[in-house]
Amino acid sequence: MSAPARLAVLISGNGSNLQALIDAIAANQLNARIVLVISNVPSAPGLTRARVAGIATEVIDHRNYWERALFDAALAEAIAPRAVDLVILAGFMRILSADFIRAFADRLINIHPSLLPKYPGLGTHQQAIDNGDTEAGATVHFVTADLDGGPAIIQAATPVEQQDTASSLAARVRRLEHLILPLAVQWCCNGRATWRDGEAFLDGQCLPPGGWRYNPADQGVREES
Ligand code: GRF
Numbered sequence: 001m002s003a004p005a006r007l008a009v010l011i012s013g014n015g016s017n018l019q020a021l022i023d024a025i026a027a028n029q030l031n032a033r034i035v036l037v038i039s040n041v042p043s044a045p046g047l048t049r050a051r052v053a054g055i056a057t058e059v060i061d062h063r064n065y066w067e068r069a070l071f072d073a074a075l076a077e078a079i080a081p082r083a084v085d086l087v088i089l090a091g092f093m094r095i096l097s098a099d100f101i102r103a104f105a106d107r108l109i110n111i112h113p114s115l116l117p118k119y120p121g122l123g124t125h126q127q128a129i130d131n132g133d134t135e136a137g138a139t140v141h142f143v144t145a146d147l148d149g150g151p152a153i154i155q156a157a158t159p160v161e162q163q164d165t166a167s168s169l170a171a172r173v174r175r176l177e178h179l180i181l182p183l184a185v186q187w188c189c190n191g192r193a194t195w196r197d198g199e200a201f202l203d204g205q206c207l208p209p210g211g212w213r214y215n216p217a218d219q220g221v222r223e224e225s
Contacts, residue, residue, distance in 0.1 A: 005032040005085040005189035010075070010092040011039050015046020016174060017090035017111055017181050022053045024182035032189055035082045038075060040094055062094055072100040079104075086188050089143065090181065098145040106195055108143040109188060111181050113173050115155055116141060117209060120148030125166040125173065136160050136169055138177045139211060140184035142195045151200035152211030153184045153193045180214050 004025075009018050018037060024030040037050035040062045050057045058078050065071035071094070079087060089096075089110040101108060114124035116139040128136040137157035144150035156176035160169060187193035192203055200207045212218075 002031070002190075005185075006083055007032050007034045007086050007088060007185065007189075008036045008038065008079050008082060008084045009034055009050075009088045009090050011037060011044055011046040011090055012041045012093040013044050013046060013091050015044065015049045015091065017177055018046050019049050020178035020181055021088070021090070021185065022049065022055075024186075030182045030186050030189075032086075032185060035084060036079065038078055040071075040092070046091070068095070068097050069099065072097045076100055076103055086185065088181070088185060095147060096143070101143055101145050104143075106142070107188075109140055109153065109184060110143050110148070110150070111138060111140050111177055111184075112148050113138050113170065113177065114148075115139060115157060115210060116148060116152055123166075125169040128160055129164060129166060129169065133160050136173055138173050138180060140180055141211065142200060144198075151195055151198060152207065152209065153187065153200050153202070154180045154212040154214055155210040156180045156214035176214070183214070183218060 009021065011018055021034060025032055034055045037055050037057045039047050039059055042059045042061055047057050060074050060078060062071045065074065085107060087104050087108045115137045119127045125136060135157045137155055139152050139155045141152040142150040156179060158172045158176060184193065194201045200211060202212055
């Protein structure tokens with residue numbers, strides 16, 4: 001087996017997606033090592049998850065930087081010495097500058113709680129309910145300067161139920177996030193998922209706008225109970 005890929009994970013909050021990566025690595029479903037977790041929020045619970053797992057953490061508080069470029073430069077400086085193969089935005093609630101994105105192009109992915117291209121930005125679950133959508137879900141995509149608009153790698157969907165609230169739907173979608181994020185990371189690390197000329201590819205095949213549609217038979221992921 002090849003050397004474990006080196007991951008940096010950027011968070012702002014709970015870090016349940018970070019936990020899904022930690023768990024997938026521990027279960028040998030993901031051949032990777034998280035070498036750094038960065039949070040822009042000093043109190044983010046995800047930092048504790050990282051520390052419990054013995055992962056190096058850094059807090060880079062955006063409030064200490066008077067402009068985005070300086071904050072992004074501090075992020076890049078923290079990541080640079082760690083020889084990182086992939087940077088994962090897992091609930092990282094800051095918009096990154098084009099310069100940062102360019103510096104990490106091809107090795108920067110994000111998880112977003114909607115079936116992109118539907119509902120970039122915030123409030124995704126309420127929008128799905130308000131619009132009477134029959135399904136909602138989550139997408140992992142390569143990051144471009146276009147907010148939540150980069151080429152999608154994988155997407156998983158769940159039906160929107162009549163009685164759903166934004167929070168019940170978010171909880172169901174989050175369980176899907178925990179399945180597709182480790183899988184997408186594995187695909188990026190082993191070269192199955194690639195990105196060229198604004199399109200994502202899986203095993204050399206150009207993916208449709210929403211990326212690969214997850215189904216539980218996809219290799220290497222275990223259903224959560
Ligand atoms: C997730 O819903 C993710 O899709 C979004 O922010 C949330 C982060 O959750 N970008 P967690 O911090 O990983 O629990």
